[in-house]
Amino acid sequence: MHAITMDRRGLLAGLAAVALAPVAAHAQAVSIKVGDRDLGLTVARPATVKGVVLFSHAAGAAPSAYAALFDLWSRAGFMVVAPLHVDSRQHPRVADYTLQTAFPVRIADLAAAAAFIEKVAPDAPVAAAGHSYGSLNAMIRGGALQAMIQGRDPSTKAVLAFSSPGIIPGL
Template sequence: MTRLSILRRLALSLVLSLAMAPAGPVLARSAVQTPAVQTAAAPTQVALSAPDRRAIDVSVWKAADERAVIVFSHGFNGHPAAYDGIIAAWVEAGFTVVAPLHIDSLRHPLNAQADGPSAFMTRIIDLATVRAFVTAEHAGQPIVAAGHSFGSLMSMIAGGAVTLAGPQGDPAVKAVVALSSAGDLKGVVTPESYAGLTTPTLMITGDEDLVPQYVDDWRAHRSGFDRSPAGGKMLLVFEGGDHSLIRNADAADFDLIARASVAFIEAHVLGEPRALEALTAPEGVTIERR
């Protein structure tokens, strides 16, 4: 079997798995949801040209006092603006957020033409193109790779994780923030996939983070933490947190997610190790470090 056929096979398996994820939010820890404290302002839209000649629609939320740039990859079928709460928190903290609209998004004009292999491969191309854009337009600023679900897998790949597609890591990525990972996807993620994930990585999940028919044990979402080399790794687990936690968390949980992600970036990217010292686990949340 050729490398290309292997890549197409694993990509199709991945996308079919993630397509089964709930499209809408499910209740997280609290029965009554409290909206996030803020939403992001309208982004600037930038059109980038991919090496395969596609146009990549990119949303840019520019921080007034920029300290780093977060390249964000949305979940399967999603879109960047669906995460406006956490984006607003990151921008306020001084992190510009740059997020492409992937072709598997229901808002993408080519969505009807997207199959499994193209969704996987074009995401890799999209994110590499965006990181090159960030390097040119935000010279000298460190880059963080972040994402949700399918996007979190892409972010960990940029941080050094290796799927059957082979190594696609980018040394420009100084930290990874993985929100509800894609789990242990058969045919895509192997037991050795995270051995190369040496980049500092924050993972956030919950003990109800399930994908019907595909992820029936939430612990699959912590594999990147458990199987990667120790050093610079942190895991937050929310009691009752589901696969849409980043979008449906109550105010207290959202605040902790925002504070933890900002402090993690400050500690591991901006050279401020004391940023994490005050981070403690409230009732219903566990914090692990390796």
């Protein structure tokens, strides 16, 4: 048996390889209706779906910023569904929202994206994932803050929270 060791150079080389990996050519833009709004989804679908990652981006960011990550998940067999939230700098109506007014819209976006997932991958397990502000949304889908916010989704089997926002006054 050989021991595997990793030094800093090996770790950096691995991270560089991941960062420079080709972006998923099979990711597509899908639009669904949420009330009177159109919700843009980025969908990366592998040939065989092992599970689904419902991803919520950071405040001001957009799914396109996470393309390399989505590609890795997709190549590992996970379909990725990522809404473009109204607080994204890429959203056409970003000026109409603050982070506070965007919050309930994010919850609605993720519920609509989950309904989309139920149609396209009905038997696949779902993980809610997010970065920063989006990680709060992912944790809510997993059951966090249930006493305050009705956002828990029983179909969420796992939560991945990257760079969580920490303590938010009032929550």
